[in-house]
Amino acid sequence: MNEKIEKASTRDAYGRTLVELGKVNKNIVVLDADLSGSTRTKWFAKEFPDRFFNCGIAEENLITIGAGLATCGKIPFVSTFAVFATERAYNQIRQSIAYPKLNVKIVCTHSGITVGADGTSHQTILDIAIMRVLPNMTVLVPADAPETAIALKTIVEYNGPIYMRLGRTPVRTFYEKEYAYKGKKLKFEIGKSIELKPGKDVTIICNGIMVAEAIDAAEKLSLEGIESRVINMHTVKPIDEEAILKASKETGAIVTAEEHSIIGGLGGAVAEILVRTNPVPLEMVGVKDVFTESGTDVELQKIFGLTSNEIISAAKKVVKRR
Numbered sequence: 001m002n003e004k005i006e007k008a009s010t011r012d013a014y015g016r017t018l019v020e021l022g023k024v025n026k027n028i029v030v031l032d033a034d035l036s037g038s039t040r041t042k043w044f045a046k047e048f049p050d051r052f053f054n055c056g057i058a059e060e061n062l063i064t065i066g067a068g069l070a071t072c073g074k075i076p077f078v079s080t081f082a083v084f085a086t087e088r089a090y091n092q093i094r095q096s097i098a099y100p101k102l103n104v105k106i107v108c109t110h111s112g113i114t115v116g117a118d119g120t121s122h123q124t125i126l127d128i129a130i131m132r133v134l135p136n137m138t139v140l141v142p143a144d145a146p147e148t149a150i151a152l153k154t155i156v157e158y159n160g161p162i163y164m165r166l167g168r169t170p171v172r173t174f175y176e177k178e179y180a181y182k183g184k185k186l187k188f189e190i191g192k193s194i195e196l197k198p199g200k201d202v203t204i205i206c207n208g209i210m211v212a213e214a215i216d217a218a219e220k221l222s223l224e225g226i227e228s229r230v231i232n233m234h235t236v237k238p239i240d241e242e243a244i245l246k247a248s249k250e251t252g253a254i255v256t257a258e259e260h261s262i263i264g265g266l267g268g269a270v271a272e273i274l275v276r277t278n279p280v281p282l283e284m285v286g287v288k289d290v291f292t293e294s295g296t297d298v299e300l301q302k303i304f305g306l307t308s309n310e311i312i313s314a315a316k317k318v319v320k321r322r
Contacts, residue, residue, distance in 0.1 A: 006173045007173060008144070008171070008173050009167060009168065010144065010148040010166040010171065011039060011040045011166050011168060012145065012170075013145035013146070013148040013149050013152075014041075014107060014109065014148055014152065015039070015041060015042070015043040015044070016149075017149045017152045018030065018044045018077060019043050019047050019048075022047060022051065023047075025075065025156065026051075027074050028051065028074075028156065029051045029052070029069055029074045029075070029076050029077070030044045030048075030051065030052050030053070030079070031052075031053045031054075031062055031065060031069075031076055031077070031079070032045075032053075032054055032062070032078075032079050032080060033054075033055055033056065033058065033059050033062045033079075033080040033084065034054060034055075034056050034057050035079075035080050035081060036052075036079075038109065038110065038168070039080065039081075039108075039110075041077075041079050053065065059084045059088045059089040059092075060089045060092045062078060062080065063085070063092035063093055063097065063104075064092050064096050066097070066104045066106075067092075067096035067097050067100075067102050067104060070097075070102040070103045071102065075105065076103075076104050077105045077107055078104060078105065078106050079106075079107050081108060081109060081111075082108035082110055082111035082112075082124045082165055083121075083124035084108075085106055085127075086108070086124060086126070086127040086131060086163075087127070087130070093106065093131075093134070093137075093161075094134060098135060098137050098161050099136070101136045101160055101161060102160075103160060104161055104162070105162045105164065106161070106162065106163045106164070107162075108164070109166045109168060110123075110166075110168045111124055111127060111167055111208075112125060112208070112260065113259060113300040113301070114169040114171075114300070114301070115167075115168050115297075116294075116295065116296050116297045116300065117295065119293065120291050123292045125259070125286075126260075127163075127165060128260050128264070128265040128266065129260070129261065129263065129268070131163040131237075132237040132264075132265075132269065133264075136160060137161050137162075137163055138158070138160060138163070138190060138237060138238065139162075139163050139164075139165075139236040139237040140162065140163070140164045140190070141165045141207040141234060141235075141236060141266075142164070142166065142207075142208070142234055143171075143174075143207060143208055143212070143234065144174060144211070145173055146175035146177060146179055147179065147188070147232075147234060148166060149179075150179045151164065151188060151234065152164075154188050154189075154190060155190070158190060165208065167208070167209065167259075169297045171209050171212065172212040174211070174212055181194075181196060188234070190235055190238070191239070192240055192243075193205075193232060193234065193240040193243045194231070194234065195229065195230070195231050195232075195243070196211070196215065196230045197218050197228065197230040198227075199227040199229035199230070199251065200229070200250065201227045201251060201253070201319055202221075202227075202228050202251050202254070202255060202319050203228070203248070203254050203255070204218060204228050204229065204230050204231070204255045204256075204257060204311060205231045205233050205244065205254060205255070205266065205270055206230070206231070206232060206233065206257040206258065207232060207234055207236065208258060208259050208260075209259050209301075210257035210259055210285070210311075211230075211232050213306065213308045214228075214230050214257050214311055215230055216308035217308040217311035217312045218230050221312055221315055226316070228315060231243055231247065233266060236265070237269070239269050239270070241273050244273045244274065244277075245278055248274055248277070248278045252280050252322045253280060253281050253282075253315075253318040253321070253322045254280060254281070254282045255282075255283050255284075255285060255311060255315050255318055256270050256283075256286070257285040257314075259306055260286055260287065261286060261287050262284040262286040262287065262289075265286060266286075267282075267286055270282065271284075281321035282318065283314035283317055284314075285305065285306070285311050286305075286306070287304045287306070288304075288305075292304065
């Protein structure tokens, strides 16, 4: 973890990296639904105005136009708030992108509860569940700005539909430049997780903003004699089954942590693997089966139990169940 606890938003990393990629690959085009200031695609629009398309507040058209451009050999990056893309234009994503397996990158910002004061109408805790059930869809949830940048550089080379979930609020930066952690250079691969900390007593599988919380939890648990393995599962689909199975056999207890409903998200995906390979005690940290509400990101993380304290409690509980 950075000693200075630097913070940066994943949406800012998206905007900057998109410009960088656009300078190299002229087939990249960017589409937005009248939210380019918020999604940071405005920076691409300024640099490449002839390759940027504002589709207005018409998310269904946004998705369909992106699909059309993909059939012409372009690499469309389609952006808006996560709640609008996944919950308003789901049919278009299913029919026009996932079904024909088109090369469209749906990169959405303002996901989860850390949208904050915009309230439940603009927050989504369902998008991972919605998108991961689609055949042909790959689902990514980067943890911080450096991981967002490397993920974008990876998906631009991948041929097929992608859903990437980003946030609004600046989050802790713990990866170092060039995608390293504590001086160790890492490799970002779709479908392969990253083990950030070894441990023999319990495994914490996490992604997004909950990775930083999991690292904090693991450090505190270590002081109590509980050694926690921390795995950043940045790809929810295809999920890293090998890492999950290995962790279940070696630690015998799993905790999942995500900024999403515990129904259908990372926790559900991990449970599906465990139940058919090596069932072990599992606890899920995430938003329960409730609608969210308005508030600051810090307030909402406490209200909905998305902090290191809940991870610590879940770890102790699952270890006792082992």
